[in-house]
Amino acid sequence: MARIGVFICHCGSNIAGKVDVEQVAEMAMSLPGVVYASHQKYSCSEAGQKTIIEGIKENNIDRVVIGSCSPKMHEKTFRGTIAQAGINSYLLEIANLREHVSWVTGDRDKATEKAFDLIKAAVGRVTSAKPLFPSQIPVTKKALVIGGGIAGIQTALDIADMGHEVILVEREPSIGGRMAQLDKTFPTIDCSACILSPRMVDIAQHPNITLYSYSEVESVSGYIGNFDVVIRKKARYVDAKKCTGCLECTTKCPEKNIPNEFDQGKAMRRAIYVPFAQAVPKVPVIDAERCRYLNSPDPATAEVAEGEKAPKRRCGTCAKVCQAGAVDYEQKDELIAERVGAIVVATGFNVTGTDEYGEYGAGKLPNVITGLDFERFVNASGPTDGKIVRPSDGEKPKRVVFIQCVGSRDESKGRPYCSRICCMYTAKQAILTREKLPDAEIFVFYMDIRASGKGYEEFVLRAQREYGANYVRGRVSRIYEMPDGHMVLKGADTLAGIPVEMEADLVVLATAATPREDAKELANIVGITTDSYGFINEVHPKLKPIEVARDGIFATGACLSPRDIPHTVAMSSGAAAKVGILFSKDHLKSDPMVAEVDPFKCVACGACVAVCPYKAINLEEFRGMKFAKVNEAMCQGCGTCAAACRPGAAQLKGVTDEQILKSLEAVTQW
Numbered sequence: 243m244a245r246i247g248v249f250i251c252h253c254g255s256n257i258a259g260k261v262d263v264e265q266v267a268e269m270a271m272s273l274p275g276v277v278y279a280s281h282q283k284y285s286c287s288e289a290g291q292k293t294i295i296e297g298i299k300e301n302n303i304d305r306v307v308i309g310s311c312s313p314k315m316h317e318k319t320f321r322g323t324i325a326q327a328g329i330n331s332y333l334l335e336i337a338n339l340r341e342h343v344s345w346v347t348g349d350r351d352k353a354t355e356k357a358f359d360l361i362k363a364a365v366g367r368v369t370s371a372k373p374l375f376p377s378q379i380p381v382t383k384k385a386l387v388i389g390g391g392i393a394g395i396q397t398a399l400d401i402a403d404m405g406h407e408v409i410l411v412e413r414e415p416s417i418g419g420r421m422a423q424l425d426k427t428f429p430t431i432d433c434s435a436c437i438l439s440p441r442m443v444d445i446a447q448h449p450n451i452t453l454y455s456y457s458e459v460e461s462v463s464g465y466i467g468n469f470d471v472v473i474r475k476k477a478r479y480v481d482a483k484k485c486t487g488c489l490e491c492t493t494k495c496p497e498k499n500i501p502n503e504f505d506q507g508k509a510m511r512r513a514i515y516v517p518f519a520q521a522v523p524k525v526p527v528i529d530a531e532r533c534r535y536l537n538s539p540d541p542a543t544a545e546v547a548e549g550e551k552a553p554k555r556r557c558g559t560c561a562k563v564c565q566a567g568a569v570d571y572e573q574k575d576e577l578i579a580e581r582v583g584a585i586v587v588a589t590g591f592n593v594t595g596t597d598e599y600g601e602y603g604a605g606k607l608p609n610v611i612t613g614l615d616f617e618r619f620v621n622a623s624g625p626t627d628g629k630i631v632r633p634s635d636g637e638k639p640k641r642v643v644f645i646q647c648v649g650s651r652d653e654s655k656g657r658p659y660c661s662r663i664c665c666m667y668t669a670k671q672a673i674l675t676r677e678k679l680p681d682a683e684i685f686v687f688y689m690d691i692r693a694s695g696k697g698y699e700e701f702v703l704r705a706q707r708e709y710g711a712n713y714v715r716g717r718v719s720r721i722y723e724m725p726d727g728h729m730v731l732k733g734a735d736t737l738a739g740i741p742v743e744m745e746a747d748l749v750v751l752a753t754a755a756t757p758r759e760d761a762k763e764l765a766n767i768v769g770i771t772t773d774s775y776g777f778i779n780e781v782h783p784k785l786k787p788i789e790v791a792r793d794g795i796f797a798t799g800a801c802l803s804p805r806d807i808p809h810t811v812a813m814s815s816g817a818a819a820k821v822g823i824l825f826s827k828d829h830l831k832s833d834p835m836v837a838e839v840d841p842f843k844c845v846a847c848g849a850c851v852a853v854c855p856y857k858a859i860n861l862e863e864f865r866g867m868k869f870a871k872v873n874e875a876m877c878q879g880c881g882t883c884a885a886a887c888r889p890g891a892a893q894l895k896g897v898t899d900e901q902i903l904k905s906l907e908a909v910t911q912w
């Protein structure tokens with residue numbers, strides 16, 4: 243017969259303020275198998291844990307129920323507590339009396355009644371619990387970092403400096419991400435390229451880092467410590483080993499006038515190009531869709547009618563001018579298989595374009611640009627060589643208006659969240675405007691200023707006081723063009739309570755920071771989740787902000803939500819530290835709460851194989867008998883298979899059908 247101990251936590255007044263904990267402990271004593279019940283102020287504190295250990299030892303308890311906060315908070319703590327008292331740490335059930343009861347129930351009597359039920363159910367469940375034992379998994383001490391913006395760069399360098407191998411996969415032809423597109427950076431106004439480029443070069447030169455640029459992750463299988471990853475290295479049509487980086491090819495290609503994505507389409511590139519001067523690697527890539535050679539018929543395979551001449555390839559200029567013989571039109575995508583022990587997702591963010599905002603001309607007004615467009619205009623290597631001009635006629639603007647919160651904090655646009663970077667980069671852009679256009683009038687329309695970082699408030703004040711930016715609290719409701727080409731803004735000054743109407747030569751919209759369009763797709767490949775907007779989901783916003791839903795995988799930077807560079811860098815060193823902690827062990831203990839299949843009950847229908855999201859079950863054959871088998875290292879313990887298995891052959895250890903039925907019986911019959 244089980245000897246069960248029940249410990250009810252007050253959680254200060256969090257639980258005890260709504261639930262009569264004394265009554266709950268009293269009621270618990272009446273339940274079958276319960277030999278001891280008590281209540282204490284903070285079960286998770288050192289003193290609380292000591293009381294539990296003493297209670298277990300003094301009463302010869304062999305399984306435990308704790309009524310406390312969510313198991314998400316303290317399951318690990320309490321498993322450790324009962325293990326210290328000599329009990330298998332899986333002979334524990336936690337009844338969530340805080341999130342499931344006191345925080346969500348107004349009436350004290352009802353809350354206490356609900357607590358009774360949860361304790362009964364937990365006692366029922368623990369009665370038929372069985373001891374579980376973790377097994378050992380070896381750790382491959384090599385990490386994969388996905389995304390080569392500042393987040394991925396910092397993470398990769400820190401892991402590599404710890405002495406571990408790192409694979410950095412970047413989708414674009416060069417690493418650098420958004421930070422490479424910026425001119426200066428708040429709050430110190432340092433030149434973005436000057437602080438980023440050395441780190442990009444470090445990536446290329448670090449002996450522990452393998453960089454796969456112009457590459458994407460195709461699939462991820464396996465589990466913490468041992469992920470099998472397939473990377474697609476897209477054809478560049480230039481052999482990186484032969485290319486000397488002279489860039490002669492990029493100046494001779496006749497296929498010009500292709501909008502350069504790096505310059506927000508405001509400058510042109512050729513079909514063979516490097517996205518920007520400090521690109522790493524400095525190896526050109528051929529845009530296969532635009533290259534004349536690659537889009538002309540291949541004489542070797544073209545169908546030729548009798549009497550007609552075989553078609554010739556067009557162009558081929560880059561191959562002709564390349565002294566190193568690096569251009570290789572036959573290059574194909576390569577699939578590379580790697581085994582890694584940990585993965586860090588650092589795929590960053592996007593910003594919306596002007597076309598999304600009908601009230602601001604829907605992308606049709608040439609002198610309405612985004613903050614990111616402005617970064618390229620103001621940059622010395624950008625499309626205007628650093629001059630701030632009106633895109634419509636190249637003239638210097640006399641009045642520049644910045645509008646913050648465009649598409650952010652706007653429920654009607656589906657983005658009630660704050661983009662967090664716009665208040666600060668708008669102040670920076672106002673300062674840069676004053677430096678380049680000393681006589682211009684500068685207006686900033688804002689809802690309120692969110693400048694909570696170190697030195698941020700002072701920075702915004704400098705934009706106003708030293709650089710003469712006129713801050714107007716209010717919204718611009720409409721921008722339109724007069725027949726003579728002048729732009730007019732209409733809106734309201736909500737501090738003065740008056741309508742505003744003004745002309746502007748250039749309008750810069752701080753458009754919403756959004757998830758990457760394919761963030762969900764990548765999350766599916768990696769086996770993690772995204773939030774309702776499409777940003778990667780962390781496990782816990784306060785206590786596990788870098789961990790994601792799958793063990794051994796972490797996330798950092800703006801892929802989690804918009805954030806600035808200081809925050810991104812700090813978090814990325816944190817992600818590297820998490821990987822370092824994982825790699826500090828040669829073996830890991832696996833969670834034993836995984837699925838198992840009883841081969842004698844299994845009818846080999848394959849329902850579990852079809853539903854397992856982690857591909858952790860396969861049908862196997864042994865001596866002519868077919869049955870489903872779980873790969874325990876891959877199983878994440880979600881229990882989907884157990885729910886799908888009709889004969890009940892698939893069970894989740896620690897949450898078996900027997901335990902569930904026992905807890906239902908406890909609630910309905912005890």
Ligand SMILES: Cc1cc2nc3c(=O)[nH]c(=O)nc-3n(C[C@H](O)[C@H](O)[C@H](O)COP(=O)(O)OP(=O)(O)OC[C@H]3O[C@@H](n4cnc5c(N)ncnc54)[C@H](O)[C@@H]3O)c2cc1C
Binds near residue numbers: 388390807
């Ligand atoms: C207009 C503007 C001005 C700003 N000014 C400042 C400033 O002055 N100071 C400041 O602190 N912050 C500023 N920021 C914020 C700054 O840009 C971000 O903090 C920073 O870029 C976040 O870095 P990240 O690496 O997380 O993301 P990103 O910079 O977006 O980098 C992500 C990288 O991942 C790659 N990637 C995406 N998907 C995949 C995939 N599936 N596979 C492989 N690779 C992938 C991308 O190509 C990219 O290289 C500004 C932002 C904007 C929009």
Ligand code: SF4
Binds near residue numbers: 495528535536557560
């Ligand atoms: S083959 Fe011609 S069009 Fe194609 S990248 Fe080379 S130079 Fe440009």
Ligand code: SF4
Binds near residue numbers: 857
């Ligand atoms: S519990 Fe079942 S469905 Fe879930 S991961 Fe494990 S084997 Fe797959």
